[in-house]
Amino acid sequence: MLSYRHSYHAGNHADVLKHLVLIQLLRHMALKDKAFTVVDTHAGAGMYSLESEHATKLAEHEGGVSRLWHRKDLPAAVADYVAEVRNLNPDGELRSYPGSPWLAQRALREQDRLRLFELHPTDHRQLASYFGHNGKQTIVYADDGFATLKALLPPPSKRGLVLIDPSYELREDYGRVATVLKEGLERFATGTYAVWYPLLPKPEARFLPQKLRTLGGENWLHVTLSVRGPATDGFGMHGSGMFVINPPWTLAATLKEVMPWLSSALAENSDGGFTLDFESK
Numbered sequence: 001m002l003s004y005r006h007s008y009h010a011g012n013h014a015d016v017l018k019h020l021v022l023i024q025l026l027r028h029m030a031l032k033d034k035a036f037t038v039v040d041t042h043a044g045a046g047m048y049s050l051e052s053e054h055a056t057k058l059a060e061h062e063g064g065v066s067r068l069w070h071r072k073d074l075p076a077a078v079a080d081y082v083a084e085v086r087n088l089n090p091d092g093e094l095r096s097y098p099g100s101p102w103l104a105q106r107a108l109r110e111q112d113r114l115r116l117f118e119l120h121p122t123d124h125r126q127l128a129s130y131f132g133h134n135g136k137q138t139i140v141y142a143d144d145g146f147a148t149l150k151a152l153l154p155p156p157s158k159r160g161l162v163l164i165d166p167s168y169e170l171r172e173d174y175g176r177v178a179t180v181l182k183e184g185l186e187r188f189a190t191g192t193y194a195v196w197y198p199l200l201p202k203p204e205a206r207f208l209p210q211k212l213r214t215l216g217g218e219n220w221l222h223v224t225l226s227v228r229g230p231a232t233d234g235f236g237m238h239g240s241g242m243f244v245i246n247p248p249w250t251l252a253a254t255l256k257e258v259m260p261w262l263s264s265a266l267a268e269n270s271d272g273g274f275t276l277d278f279e280s281k
Helices: 011-027 052-056 077-088 100-107 121-131 146-152 172-187 205-218 251-266
Strands: 036-040 047-049 095-099 113-117 136-142 162-164 192-199 222-226 238-243 273-279
Touching: 011 077, 011 095, 011 100, 011 162, 011 192, 011 238, 011 251, 036 100, 036 146, 047 052, 077 095, 077 100, 077 251, 100 113, 100 121, 113 121, 121 136, 146 172, 146 205, 162 172, 172 192, 172 205, 192 205, 205 222, 205 238, 222 251, 251 273
Parallel strands: 036 113, 036 162, 113 136, 162 192
Antiparallel strands: 047 095, 192 238, 222 238, 222 273
């Protein structure tokens, strides 16, 4: 089933949380001279027009990045995130939104590598057109990131960041996330793994963090952002979460500072909020 297109949702509140955390992880990876590898298991199209038919149909960016675009009081990590989006919009008008591949490629140095997976044929063609001409540094695969990830682990650099963010369009995705993460940790225990997931009123979404916490052992971080309360009819995403295994030691402090502000900025009503839990050995 390949009906999901992220172009309908680009720049929404879930993207804000995911990409803010991703940028912090990338910044930390680049602090050392030694090479690192980034793997994105569900890369999407890589970048998105907010003026496209898809994006304007739902206009979800209006509840996400658009709320931050003209703010002058951004905390440092939020300002860093918005600055990356501005790099794709040099005239100051918010017309385009960068996906995770775009953010990751901007963070690469000459010695670093990026591996992108996308199965949807249209999104894969767009992804390849944007990022498939960078030699060995960036490679785009028309493959299932779930099935292929373990073949890339451990990376030759022995330093790596794996982003796992499927659409969860299929119920089985929740179980596959836990399975692929377990297999990844068995092959590459020191890697950093970032899992995005939606906050939904369904049991598989509620139980996923518990499974990930078990896999994370004594070194994990879990942050969620809700913009409203769960829908009474049992449908609709009211927020999202990022679960990071082997996070940098600085991430918890950064999110402690940022999340109260971000939650207030993006909340749609008084039921919005955030959670932040972590364990560090």
